[in-house]
Amino acid sequence: MVMALLATLRAMPELPEVETIRQGLEHHLAGRRILEVELRRDDLRFPFPGDFDRMLRGRLVERVDRRAKYLLIRLEGRLTWLCHLGMTGRWTLLGDDLESRPGRLANGALVGSGEGPHDWVVIHLGNGSRAVYSDHRRFGMMDCFPTDQQDSHKLLAGLGPEPTPNHLTPIGLADGLRGRRTPIKSALLDQRTVAGLGNIYVCEILHRSGISPRRSAASVAGRSSVTGRVERITGAAHDVITEAIDAGGSTLQDFRGVGGDDAMGYFSHNFLVYGREDEPCLAEGCTGTIRRIVQSNRSTFFCPVCQR
Numbered sequence: 001m002v003m004a005l006l007a008t009l010r011a012m013p014e015l016p017e018v019e020t021i022r023q024g025l026e027h028h029l030a031g032r033r034i035l036e037v038e039l040r041r042d043d044l045r046f047p048f049p050g051d052f053d054r055m056l057r058g059r060l061v062e063r064v065d066r067r068a069k070y071l072l073i074r075l076e077g078r079l080t081w082l083c084h085l086g087m088t089g090r091w092t093l094l095g096d097d098l099e100s101r102p103g104r105l106a107n108g109a110l111v112g113s114g115e116g117p118h119d120w121v122v123i124h125l126g127n128g129s130r131a132v133y134s135d136h137r138r139f140g141m142m143d144c145f146p147t148d149q150q151d152s153h154k155l156l157a158g159l160g161p162e163p164t165p166n167h168l169t170p171i172g173l174a175d176g177l178r179g180r181r182t183p184i185k186s187a188l189l190d191q192r193t194v195a196g197l198g199n200i201y202v203c204e205i206l207h208r209s210g211i212s213p214r215r216s217a218a219s220v221a222g223r224s225s226v227t228g229r230v231e232r233i234t235g236a237a238h239d240v241i242t243e244a245i246d247a248g249g250s251t252l253q254d255f256r257g258v259g260g261d262d263a264m265g266y267f268s269h270n271f272l273v274y275g276r277e278d279e280p281c282l283a284e285g286c287t288g289t290i291r292r293i294v295q296s297n298r299s300t301f302f303c304p305v306c307q308r
């Protein structure tokens, strides 16, 4: 039952999943040297930079950062190797002391062994281990650029604040929403408003805030000062994302894949609305039933009784 649910709901990794992957990659890559880079294609969603493998080869990995859903692998010599997982990107770490294992797609294809039909990038590390990037739908991407150019990078320059307590504030969110006629659901999915929030977590945040996804961003923000609605959304965003990251951190122990698709489940036990159409609302004291509507071509799950 749970597995069937995961299969139907699976979508691209969201921020908490990417943060979990970041932690896994940092744990196993930081302090190790890249000896060899095998590229099995010229492109994923976009072409690899022309001298991608040469830029990486021989460099020490210093640490792994994250901005929104972009993994930023910091290399010695002030270079950043950017990786986005797209829909089905997945990292598998192979080595004697690693527990990460190759998996199989629904069609039986092996991913993450380094020999599978969708294993596009194989990184050989100084300690004899390998990191394999697989991506059967190839919506992922990689780039490499000088770290001091990050602020002007075309994919990173326009991103809004992270939905975490250190970055997203009620005042900042109110500024991002004020005067916009778009529904609050769509405004929160806009990466310029908040970076890294995807469909699942926006549904959860609005439910926890008690705010209808159809309400306009402008009416949530009000005309001046910070409204209670903006404060509720800010607090719910912090809580939902923090809880999901913590849940991901605990599932990381068995390290079943640092990445997408079959090996990675969402933290579905935390979902109160997402994927629960026609089921009872789980908000305390609420007798409503969860409904699904479509906004901007995305499914929105919400409770019409407690979300106003």
Ligand SMILES: [Zn+2]
Pocket: 281, 282, 283, 286, 287, 288, 289, 303, 304, 305, 306, 307
């Ligand atoms: Zn409700």
